[in-house]
Amino acid sequence: xxxxxxxxxxxxxxxxxxxxxxxxxxxxxxxxxxxxxxxxxxxxxxxxxxxxxxxxxxxxxxxxxxxxxxxxxxxxxxxxxxxxxxxxxxxxxxxxxxxxxxxxxxxxxxxxxxxxxxxxxxxxxxxxxxxxxxxxxxxxxxxxxxxxxxxxxxxxxxxxxxxxxxxxxxxxxxx
Numbered sequence: 001x002x003x004x005x006x007x008x009x010x011x012x013x014x015x016x017x018x019x020x021x022x023x024x025x026x027x028x029x030x031x032x033x034x035x036x037x038x039x040x041x042x043x044x045x046x047x048x049x050x051x052x053x054x055x056x057x058x059x060x061x062x063x064x065x066x067x068x069x070x071x072x073x074x075x076x077x078x079x080x081x082x083x084x085x086x087x088x089x090x091x092x093x094x095x096x097x098x099x100x101x102x103x104x105x106x107x108x109x110x111x112x113x114x115x116x117x118x119x120x121x122x123x124x125x126x127x128x129x130x131x132x133x134x135x136x137x138x139x140x141x142x143x144x145x146x147x148x149x150x151x152x153x154x155x156x157x158x159x160x161x162x163x164x165x166x167x168x169x170x171x172x173x174x175x
Contacts, residue, residue, distance in 0.1 A: 057154065105117075
């Protein structure tokens with residue numbers, strides 16, 4: 001049974017609202033990708049438990065996306081303190097320049113109080129286009145209920161951004 005389970009990944013969702021199952025439109029978007037979508041998530045680091053849970057949830061949903069999209073979806077987690085490739089500029093400075101401002105968190109550690117900036121965002125790249133995705137829009141003192149809300153919206157936010165990146169048609173509105 002373990003050997004078969006290692007070969008065939010499946011998951012059964014017993015929740016009433018099918019919270020852990022990707023929707024049909026999301027699967028359709030992912031299956032129709034014709035080039036690589038690169039997702040850079042900026043939730044890498046030693047965060048308080050709420051943001052760690054958000055990072056884990058993001059990793060889980062992106063791994064589900066990758067199962068469907070295959071090699072056309074790549075993702076990685078980056079610390080905002082890391083420097084961008086081939087530059088001396090930190091990712092955090094670039095995100096702030098794009099209007100993606102961080103949460104300034106204060107947390108207690110053994111030595112006293114620690115202050116850190118958390119960017120609960122991702123950047124998606126497809127061909128020559130780049131779009132940001134906000135993974136959390138609440139208050140800095142993240143609660144369990146807000147995490148659940150952010151997790152519930154995450155599939156839509158990520159799939160909607162992929163759709164925007166991969167489709168060039170603009171809706172026409174007539175009066």
